[in-house]
Each structure stands twice: as structure tokens, then as C-alpha cells.
Amino acid sequence: MLQIDTWKRVLIWSVLVIGVILSLPNAFYTRVEQHNDAVTAIERQGETEERLAAAESWPSYVPSGLVNLGLDLRGGAHLLTEVRVGDAYASRMEALWPEVRDALRPLRSEIGTIRLQQGDPAELRVKISQPEGMATALAEVRKLAAPVVSVAAAGETDIVVTGEEDDLVVRLSEAEQRATDDRTLSQTLEIIRRRIDEVGTREPTIQRQGSDRILIQVPGIGSAAELKEIIGTTAQLTFQPVVRRAANAEADAGVGNEVLPSLDEGDGFYVVEKAPVVTGEELVDAQPSFDQNGRPAVNFRFNTSGARKFGDYTAENIGEPFAIVLDNEVISAPVIQAHIAGGSGIITGNFNVEESTKLAVLLRAGALPVGLDFLEERTIGPELGQDSIDAGKVACMVAGVAVLAFMFFSYGLFGFFANIALILNIAMLFGLLSLIGATLTLPGIAGIVLTVGMAVDANVLIFERIREELKTAKGPARAIELGYEKALSAIVDANITTIITAIILFVMGSGPVRGFAITLGFGIITSVFTAIYVTRLFVTMWFERKRPKAIVV
Structure with a gap:
């Protein structure tokens, strides 16, 4: 008997509706992207009128997940760095x-x-x-x-x-x-990742290459120079004992000491001990703030070990200057007035609100343990990415039109049902990609085009099986039911092998290969769902309404 239980119908329609709703933001990509960027900026830096306006440009009750565009589609920056281990x-x-x-x-x-x-x-x-x-x-x-x-x-x-x-x-x-080499490279990799994540970029590619190199690709960054500014700033914060003031940078520091310029005193210099009392590695938090005079500053807090060393030193050296050093420059050298317990303090200096915010971000992300040498840098313009997107759209449209035409002329009304399922299939595919925040690359578009071509594969098997069953003089209802049942095993076997291939590509591959594997794998899942359940639901609803004595497939 050709029928589908009510609960199954509700479940199928629910899955379709959810998939379409999840994919909807991609139809308004620029608007939703501005909304998401504004929400992120408000969370990290506070509200402004422009940010509030952008955040309110997209309804809060509608999903705002997008399929992130990869470097080859959106443009961005590419860097190959060598870590000075x-x-x-x-x-x-x-x-x-x-x-x-x-x-x-x-x-x-x-x-x-x-x-x-x-x-x-x-x-x-x-x-x-x-x-x-x-x-x-x-x-x-x-x-x-x-x-x-x-x-x-x-x-x-x-x-x-x-x-x-x-x-x-x-x-x-x-x-x-x-x-040490391995730890240094792993630490540098993690700090670079955290710094890039702090500025809100989407889906960067940060990979270790060989024993001392790191590949960095970040979509949406305006230039390689901008990316270098984000990751290349060491932000090495140390607290070092002051030996004495110095007249110039050529002053004799003595063994175990160094001469550092002072930012607070213009052309002033300090001789400080090289071995720091506490380092930025022991920081657990840093936030932009204002000092008691209303000047931009940065509040900081040490972990337990840092707080203990900081407290012990300040207790033993009351009345002595203590240099706060950032990237080999003394930003402040206050005199210790009292024992500082608790491991927290404030950094003041000649910087504005934007600079204090950036400093806090860099300190939270941590200091790069060593320097970086940039071996290769490229900026990929958004025009190239737009050309790729346009070419991908044309390819998808050509493939879609060809498949739609083939199915309609080959199977008539049943082909029309398959075409509707194909459109819903693509919507569900984008909904899944949006749900997990996947990155779409040019190979990923190739996976979608391949999915369009393969999406009707299962429908062809089903419709051909229905044709064979009709030749045995069975009724149309029984022929449709047997067609779906007997084609199921062939559909499952064929798609399992393909999805295994996609899993292997995802596990063993990297970058663009993974993008292809993700779109192919999800495309197989949505294709099987629409072929087995969605087209069957359409055919069943049509059959219940028309009750035809004979059908032509």
C-alpha cells in the first residue's frame, strides 16, 4: 500500500523547512555579514551607533549563520613564515x-x-x-x-x-x-591563531609546514601588510629591575644588563637587568581601561606563580624603580611604593584608546616566543574571488538547467517532482554548511556542481525500477512502492562508497581538498534524503489526490 505515516510526513517537512531557513541568510550575504561583524565588535569593543545600526539590520529571530568564503573566493592575505627557533x-x-x-x-x-x-x-x-x-x-x-x-x-x-x-x-x-623547537613552533602556531581569532576573521588556514615554518591564509584581510601587523607584533611584556638611567643607547650596560629606550621620557634610556622578574607569559587577562586621570590604560592580572613573584619582588624592593617593558621599550618605570599583592596592576603610557585596546588584545593572545621571518607574502584581491564566484554560479546554473531539463523530458511529472527535490537539496546543502560554519572554496564549488549532477542519480534508479514493475502488470500504487523498495539497496551501496571517499579526503587532505570533501559528503547526505523521502512524499501526495488508474514514467 502506497502510504506514509503522518509523523513521517511532519518530520520530512520539518527537515526541509529547517534546511531552507538555515540557508536563507546566504541569499543576503553582505547584509548578514555586516550584522555578524557588528555583533562581534559590540561584544569585544562596545556599542557605537554604526555598530548598533548594522547589528539591527538583520532580524535577531532569523538564523545568521553563513557559508564562509575561502581565500580563493573572497580574497585575503597569504603568508609563509619561518620561526626563529x-x-x-x-x-x-x-x-x-x-x-x-x-x-x-x-x-x-x-x-x-x-x-x-x-x-x-x-x-x-x-x-x-x-x-x-x-x-x-x-x-x-x-x-x-x-x-x-x-x-x-x-x-x-x-x-x-x-x-x-x-x-x-x-x-x-x-x-x-x-x-624546544617543537614547543616553540606549537606555541607560535597557537598564539598566531589566537591573535587572528581575536580580530574576528573567519576560517583562517594556519598550518605547520616542516620543522620551522607556518603557512597562514586569512580571507577578508585587506593586504599581507595588515596581516603581518596583526601577527608580527611580538607584544613581549616583561617586568625588569632598573639598574640606573642612561644618557644614550651606547651606554655601557654591563654583563647581564641591557639599555632600553623609554617611551615616557622621549629620548631617555634605562639600563635594566636582562633577566625579567615576571613575563607576559604569566598573564591571564588584560583589558583596556582608563587610569585615575582619565587616560587610556590597560589593566592586567597574573596567574598564581606570576602573582607570587610579582608580590615578592615588590615587597623586597620598596622605593626602587621597576621597568615595565613592551617589545624592548620601557613604557613605564614607576617607583615601587608598597607591596603589591594579588598579582594585578595597570599599564599607563602615551597611547590612545585604540592603541590600548590593541595592546590588550595582543597581551591576551600572548607573546610570540621568538621572532618570525616572512619568506613569502601575497595579497589576493577580491576581484579574483568574485570572478571565481561568478564562474561557479554559471557552472551551477548550467549543470542545474541541464539536469532539470533531462529529468523533465525523461520522466515527465515524476521528473518534475525530482527537480523540486533537487532545488530543495541545494538549499539543504547550504543550510548544513551554514550550520557548521564551513568554508566554501573553489574546489568546494566543484563539489556542489558534482552534487547537482549526482543528485538525481537515485531518482533515475527509482524511476527506472518503477518502469520495470509497471511492465509486470502490477497496479500503479504497487509499482511505485516496489520501485522505491527495490532501488533502496542499490542507492545505499552506491552512496556509501562515495561518502567513504569523501571521509578519506577530509581526514587525509587539507585546505581546498577538505572543502571539496565537505561539500561532496554533505551533498550525498542531502541527495539521498531528498531522493528516498522527499520525492516519495511528493509522489504519494499526488497519487492520493489524483488516484490515477495508470501512470506513465
Whole structure:
């Protein structure tokens, strides 16, 4: 008996309606995009009249999810960067010096005076005045060694301590260098991702390439220079003890110190200790604000360990200046007036509201652990992307018209039902892509075009099976029912193999290949649904209304 239960009909119509509603925002792409950007800006930076107007341009009760356009469709910036992993060794040695100094100080009666020597940044070289005590010094410094945090280097230590005449030399072990390289690249990758996400860009491609390179592609960015400004700013915040003021940048800083310019004092300079007391890595939050005089500022807060070090230092150095250093520039050097407990404070300087907001964003995202070298940069104009979109539209329209015409002339009224299902199929496909926030690339458009061609595949199998059943002199209702039942196994088998291929492409591929796999996979799902359930619902409703004695397929 050709019939469909009421609950099944309600479910099928509900799925269709939801799919169409989810796809609706893509028909008003620019308007909805402006609405979404305004809502994001309001959440992060506050309300303005322009943002409120843009946010209210699209009804809040209607979905606002869009199919994001990839770099090849929307235009944007492409960067290939090389991470200077070697800089991490120098930073590690600078941070290790205070520990080595404190470990050797109690041994002065045996090793004499100790002095840090200039040399390779990737090593720590300490001269002792009594070389006969070298063995004692080596044994004491080796106690600072810790296990390498890496599964591949189990049992190995992070530093190698050797003696060269009257110099004690500390280097990172090879295992620790490999682990440091991997950590540095992973940390840089994550910080770049967070910085780009902070400015509200959609679906960036940020991938590791090789041992020390990162590929960055961001749709919607106006130029490669703009992207470099977002990710290239180190935003390295440190709190360093002040040794003294300096007359110029050429002043003798002394071993273990450095001369940094002061932003607050114009041409002023400070000599500060290289080893910071607290770093920006221990920040947990930074927000733009205003100081007590109404000037733009940034409130910050440390984690537990940072708060403890910050509090201990301020308690022990009341009355001493303390430099707040951002990217090797002293933005402020206040005198410690009292013990600062709680690990929170405020950064003031000569910057406006926009600059304080940007600084807070960069500090929240974290400091890049090392510098970046930009090996390749390209800006892809939106005109090229628009050409791709236009070409994709033409391809979809040509494919759609050809398929619609073929189905109508081949199967008549049943072909007309299949054509309606095809249109709904494309709407549901865009609804699914919008729901998950997928990125549509040029290969993704190719997947949609392929879906259009394959969408009626199942209908052809069903209609041909119905034709065969009609030849056995069965009634039209029974022929339609058997046609759908007997074609089901062939449809499922054919589409399972295709969707397995799409899954493999998604798992093993990257970038555009994944875009193709997503549209192909979702296209298969919506095609099978519309072929098996939607066209059957249309045919059943028509048959119940007309009750024909014979049908022609």
C-alpha cells in the first residue's frame, strides 16, 4: 500500500523547512555579514551607533549563520613564515643565568669570583677566578638539570654542563633542543591563531609546514601588510629591575644588563637587568581601561606563580624603580611604593584608546616566543574571488538547467517532482554548511556542481525500477512502492562508497581538498534524503489526490 505515516510526513517537512531557513541568510550575504561583524565588535569593543545600526539590520529571530568564503573566493592575505627557533635557546640561557648565579654564590670560597661572559647567545659561559674549583662548580650547576619533557627523550636531561679551562659552559642538550623547537613552533602556531581569532576573521588556514615554518591564509584581510601587523607584533611584556638611567643607547650596560629606550621620557634610556622578574607569559587577562586621570590604560592580572613573584619582588624592593617593558621599550618605570599583592596592576603610557585596546588584545593572545621571518607574502584581491564566484554560479546554473531539463523530458511529472527535490537539496546543502560554519572554496564549488549532477542519480534508479514493475502488470500504487523498495539497496551501496571517499579526503587532505570533501559528503547526505523521502512524499501526495488508474514514467 502506497502510504506514509503522518509523523513521517511532519518530520520530512520539518527537515526541509529547517534546511531552507538555515540557508536563507546566504541569499543576503553582505547584509548578514555586516550584522555578524557588528555583533562581534559590540561584544569585544562596545556599542557605537554604526555598530548598533548594522547589528539591527538583520532580524535577531532569523538564523545568521553563513557559508564562509575561502581565500580563493573572497580574497585575503597569504603568508609563509619561518620561526626563529634558535632565539628560544638564547631566551632559555638568559632565564637560567640567575639560577646559575645563585647556585655558585655560596661556593665563592672554593671557586672565587664568578663573572658572566659574552659569547654565543645559545650558551651560558661563566668565568670563575679559581679554576681548581671547577669540579665543585660543575657538580653544583648540574643539580639544576631537569628531565626533558618529551616522550622521545625519556631519561635525558635538559642541559649539558662542561668546563673549558676557567669557563663553566652551560648548553641545552640535543634532546632539549629538539623538544624546544617543537614547543616553540606549537606555541607560535597557537598564539598566531589566537591573535587572528581575536580580530574576528573567519576560517583562517594556519598550518605547520616542516620543522620551522607556518603557512597562514586569512580571507577578508585587506593586504599581507595588515596581516603581518596583526601577527608580527611580538607584544613581549616583561617586568625588569632598573639598574640606573642612561644618557644614550651606547651606554655601557654591563654583563647581564641591557639599555632600553623609554617611551615616557622621549629620548631617555634605562639600563635594566636582562633577566625579567615576571613575563607576559604569566598573564591571564588584560583589558583596556582608563587610569585615575582619565587616560587610556590597560589593566592586567597574573596567574598564581606570576602573582607570587610579582608580590615578592615588590615587597623586597620598596622605593626602587621597576621597568615595565613592551617589545624592548620601557613604557613605564614607576617607583615601587608598597607591596603589591594579588598579582594585578595597570599599564599607563602615551597611547590612545585604540592603541590600548590593541595592546590588550595582543597581551591576551600572548607573546610570540621568538621572532618570525616572512619568506613569502601575497595579497589576493577580491576581484579574483568574485570572478571565481561568478564562474561557479554559471557552472551551477548550467549543470542545474541541464539536469532539470533531462529529468523533465525523461520522466515527465515524476521528473518534475525530482527537480523540486533537487532545488530543495541545494538549499539543504547550504543550510548544513551554514550550520557548521564551513568554508566554501573553489574546489568546494566543484563539489556542489558534482552534487547537482549526482543528485538525481537515485531518482533515475527509482524511476527506472518503477518502469520495470509497471511492465509486470502490477497496479500503479504497487509499482511505485516496489520501485522505491527495490532501488533502496542499490542507492545505499552506491552512496556509501562515495561518502567513504569523501571521509578519506577530509581526514587525509587539507585546505581546498577538505572543502571539496565537505561539500561532496554533505551533498550525498542531502541527495539521498531528498531522493528516498522527499520525492516519495511528493509522489504519494499526488497519487492520493489524483488516484490515477495508470501512470506513465
